[in-house]
Each structure stands twice: as C-alpha cells, then as structure tokens.
Amino acid sequence: MSEHSIQREVARRRTFAIISHPDAGKTTLTEKILLFAGAIQIAGSVKARKASRHAASDWMEIEKQRGISVASSVMQMEYQDCIINLLDTPGHQDFSEDTYRVLTAVDAALMVIDAANGVEPQTIRLLEVCRARNTPIITFINKLDREVKPPLDLIEEVQAHLGMDVVPFSWPIGMGKQFGGVFDLQQDCMRLFQAGRDRRVDQDDQTIAGLDNPELPERFGAEFAQAREEIELIQAACPPFDHAAFLAGQQTPAFFGSAINNFGVQEVLQALVRYAPPPGARQAIERIVEPTDKKFTGVVFKVQANMDPAHRDRVAFVRVSSGQFSRGMRLKVSRTQKELRPNNVVSFLSQRREIVDQAYAGDVIGIPNHGVLHLGDVLTEGERLHFTGLPFFAPEIFQAIEVKDPLRTKQLRTGLTQLGEEGAIQVFRPVAAGAMLLLGAVGQLQFEVVIHRLKTEYGVDAQLMPARFTLARWVSAQDPKELARFLDVNAAQIAYDVIDAPAFLAGSAAQLRVVQERFPEISFHTMREHGAKVF
Numbered sequence: 001m002s003e004h005s006i007q008r009e010v011a012r013r014r015t016f017a018i019i020s021h022p023d024a025g026k027t028t029l030t031e032k033i034l035l036f037a038g039a040i041q042i043a044g045s046v047k048a049r050k051a052s053r054h055a056a057s058d059w060m061e062i063e064k065q066r067g068i069s070v071a072s073s074v075m076q077m078e079y080q081d082c083i084i085n086l087l088d089t090p091g092h093q094d095f096s097e098d099t100y101r102v103l104t105a106v107d108a109a110l111m112v113i114d115a116a117n118g119v120e121p122q123t124i125r126l127l128e129v130c131r132a133r134n135t136p137i138i139t140f141i142n143k144l145d146r147e148v149k150p151p152l153d154l155i156e157e158v159q160a161h162l163g164m165d166v167v168p169f170s171w172p173i174g175m176g177k178q179f180g181g182v183f184d185l186q187q188d189c190m191r192l193f194q195a196g197r198d199r200r201v202d203q204d205d206q207t208i209a210g211l212d213n214p215e216l217p218e219r220f221g222a223e224f225a226q227a228r229e230e231i232e233l234i235q236a237a238c239p240p241f242d243h244a245a246f247l248a249g250q251q252t253p254a255f256f257g258s259a260i261n262n263f264g265v266q267e268v269l270q271a272l273v274r275y276a277p278p279p280g281a282r283q284a285i286e287r288i289v290e291p292t293d294k295k296f297t298g299v300v301f302k303v304q305a306n307m308d309p310a311h312r313d314r315v316a317f318v319r320v321s322s323g324q325f326s327r328g329m330r331l332k333v334s335r336t337q338k339e340l341r342p343n344n345v346v347s348f349l350s351q352r353r354e355i356v357d358q359a360y361a362g363d364v365i366g367i368p369n370h371g372v373l374h375l376g377d378v379l380t381e382g383e384r385l386h387f388t389g390l391p392f393f394a395p396e397i398f399q400a401i402e403v404k405d406p407l408r409t410k411q412l413r414t415g416l417t418q419l420g421e422e423g424a425i426q427v428f429r430p431v432a433a434g435a436m437l438l439l440g441a442v443g444q445l446q447f448e449v450v451i452h453r454l455k456t457e458y459g460v461d462a463q464l465m466p467a468r469f470t471l472a473r474w475v476s477a478q479d480p481k482e483l484a485r486f487l488d489v490n491a492a493q494i495a496y497d498v499i500d501a502p503a504f505l506a507g508s509a510a511q512l513r514v515v516q517e518r519f520p521e522i523s524f525h526t527m528r529e530h531g532a533k534v535f
Helices: 003-012 026-036 061-066 093-103 121-132 151-162 215-237 243-247 265-275 406-422 444-458 480-489 509-518
Strands: 013-019 073-079 082-088 108-114 137-142 165-168 170-173 181-184 189-192 207-209 251-256 297-305 314-322 324-326 331-333 346-349 352-355 358-360 364-369 378-380 390-393 397-403 426-430 437-441 462-466 471-476 494-496 502-506 523-525 527-530
Touching: 003 013, 003 358, 013 026, 013 093, 013 121, 013 265, 026 073, 026 082, 026 108, 026 265, 073 364, 082 265, 093 121, 093 297, 108 121, 108 265, 121 151, 137 151, 137 265, 151 165, 151 215, 151 251, 170 215, 170 251, 207 215, 243 251, 251 265, 297 406, 314 406, 397 406, 397 444, 406 426, 406 437, 406 444, 426 502, 437 444, 444 462, 471 480, 471 509, 502 509
Parallel strands: 013 082, 013 108, 108 137, 137 251, 165 251
Antiparallel strands: 073 082, 170 181, 181 189, 189 207, 297 314, 297 378, 314 364, 324 358, 331 378, 346 352, 346 364, 390 527, 397 437, 397 462, 426 437, 426 494, 471 502, 471 523, 494 502
16 A cells, blocks of 8 residues: 555544543543444443443443443444544542553543542542653543533533643533433534433534524523523633644543433544544654554554453454555564464454454454463564553552363463463462462452463463562562572572563562662662663
C-alpha cells in the first residue's frame, strides 16, 4: 500500500479507553456507544444478575454473575467514516494494573463521572496515569436523571483533580425528577430529556433554540432560571474550547447526560470522532516510531486466556503502532527473535471475533498463540525495537495456593502460568518452597477471580492459604556477580515471576530496610516495566 493510503487510513482511526470509578455507568455508556454506532442492536443489562442479556463488553462468566467488569475488552466499529477502537476497562481498583496497561495503548480517554458522587478515588488514580502521559480526556457527567450534586460543584471537582481547564459543552436544566434536559452551548439550543431506556437511537432529541427563547422559562421555571445564571457564570469564567490545548492534555470538554436513558451519548460519540486525535508517534528505546511508517510495528499490551473456553486459547492483544498489518505477513518478536506468520488474526466486538485481513496504526488486533507472546512484546518486520511504559506493580497482598486434588497439579500450573502471563494475577515460584506457588495481587478480589477462573476454565479446584510475606521487590544490580551472590545468600526469600525476573520477598517493611542496608549494590524495584532493562 502507498504511503498516502496508509496516512489516509491512520487519519480515520480513533482509539480510546473508557475509565471511571466502579458503578459510575461506564459499562452502560460503552453499551450505548455501541448502540448509537450501530455495532449492536440491543443493549445488555448490567444490573440484573439473572438477566438473559448481559453487557457486550462483559464476557466472562464471573462478570455476568457479579455485574462488574474484571477484564478489559476491545470493541471496533465504524462511525461517520471513522474506525473507532473502544477499550472498556475494569472500574474496580483491584484490577487497576489491567487498566493502567490499557491506557498505554490508547490515544484518548473518556472519563465517566457519577454526578451524585463526583470524582471518586479510583477515578483519581486513573486520571494521574492519563495526566502523566498527557492523554486527552473527554468528560461525561452521568446520571442526571437522579438527585445529584450541583453542576458547578462537579465542574470545580473535576478541574481540581484533573489539573486542567474544564470547558462545558452542555449544561443541565434541573436534576432527578425535575431534569428537563441540557442546554447545548455549542449549538445554542436546549435538548429535551425523554425518560425511558428504550428510546430509539435514531430518534433525534427534541430541541428549543436560543437561550433567550421565552418558551424555556415558561416550561422549566425556577430550574431554568438557575441554570441560566450558571451558564452565564461559566461562559464568563471558563476559557473557550481550544483544540490544541485539549490535545496537549490542558483542557477537557465536559458533557452532561444520562447514559441509561440514551441521553447525551450521541454528543459524546460525535465529540470523540471530531476532537479525539488519530494515532500519534510512539517513543521506542531505539527511535521514534511514526504511525505512518511503511513498516509494521505493534506492541502486546494485554494477553487474555480462554476467551473461547472450548479451544483453551490465549489471545495477545496488539496495538498497531505503525504501518500496515496484512494477514499472513512475516513478523518477528523482538524479545526472542522468533518468527510468526499469523493467519487467524482477529478484531473484536468483545468476545465476538472477525478475521482481520488488514489493520493500521491505532487498531487493536488479536493474535491467538500458545505462550509465544507475552505482555510488552514488540512485533516488527525484522527491526529490533523495545517500548517501555507497560507497568507491573509490586503486589500488596500474598496468598499461597495448592490444588485440592493432587492429580490436578499439572492443570493448576498450566492455569496459573496462563493467568500470570495475561496479568490477571502475579505468580511467583519461591526458590525454597518446592512445588508451592505464591500469588501476589493488588486487591483481594483478584484472588477470588483467579480461584473462580481456575475452576470454570481449567477444571481445577484450588484453595488459598496464608503466606508469610507482605512485600515483594524486583531486584537488579549493575554487576551480574553481585546479583548472583545476593540471590544465593537470600535464597530462602527469593522468588521468580512468570518471565523469570527475580524478586525479594519480605515479611515486613523493617526486614526489607535491613536487607537494603546490607546490600547497597542491589536495586529494589516497586515496579517492573516490560522492555526496561531492570534485571
């Protein structure tokens, strides 16, 4: 394909993640975006555990049972001549590592805020990751059909936590039972709210033109009078929208609505198409990779086991960084120099798959494999490239694990190896513990999910037991002999993770400090970045 054709295809791509605190309405908004883009016909229920329909982005059995997202999912669709790659992320803090890694694969983020609760702790964590990468953010303030915080307070909260200017694109008239709709500040009209989840997506909002239209105070009374004062205040206080400032992570456009009622969703979708950036350049250790480079490059940012339980598959999610992918092309894994010729590469609508013949920068493709590809691996047409920035955080809680039926030990190891490779849990092999494996996690819910998945996906009934360790630090040294001596002397507290990176395990912070003082030549790391030469 010509360079001009690649440029045209790259310009059509919009790749973004939806982020929020649990229960802010993220998965509901994801469903409604799919609905408005024509990718699905019926939005699934994310509330009722026994409902026959579930969110398209929630494909694991445990997600359907609990009504939460515990794994990121990828959905591709076409809307207004743009190819949209939407990544739905877990909202629960116990799965924050998965979300952090997804945020390295997107060009923008859509932040969902529960208008009743404002900016919540998990949202703040995710915002910090976005801010560190200067990721452009569009804000959707949800659930205006309920009793919520005053909109001015919400804007102040978002601005304080984001550290960037908030530019409202719409403004609510009333809330809860008195919610009349939003005033569209860009189009100078009021969009009237119609309650009901089944409102057709091809049905345009009813509108009333002009802030000075006498029909508005007549119809909405005190709610409109208050909203008008607030609109005049924000128009005077907020800067005008500046697209360059948005792309630099200095401004965020804000929309109000009610996702469950299909209200405000289309405006957000159109803003993503119009304002979110196409794929940009990516910094590798060796050089800057431009999205329009002719040669293909891609990075594995996620590995998911058993998306199709019948085939025990492992799918590597690859964000295309440059060039054009063609089915059956020769690719090399930079880490191992192994050659691949993938013919069954797929695109996603959650667990629904379609074979991919071509893909371009910004697209997310899935390569089924059997352990060849790991998180952070770089695929190229031969060039050796390494990208950093894919984080693995030191676990905060530990549990030992053993199988109840010793005859299923092999299946336990297989399951934990695959779940460790996908990042669902961190699996350590303590040097001094024989066959015993140690699990490390950021939150307790990760353990529950792993036990559930071992049973349902691998047929392994396992049990957790207390572990004597409370801290883990990956270790490295400038001198390989010094590292080898440290590992030998402290063998009783050394373990190796799924890529054989050595870690020191401690029972307390005090014990860790003593060891750090005794071995000043050893570096102790709270984070391991795939691609960085840490060990």
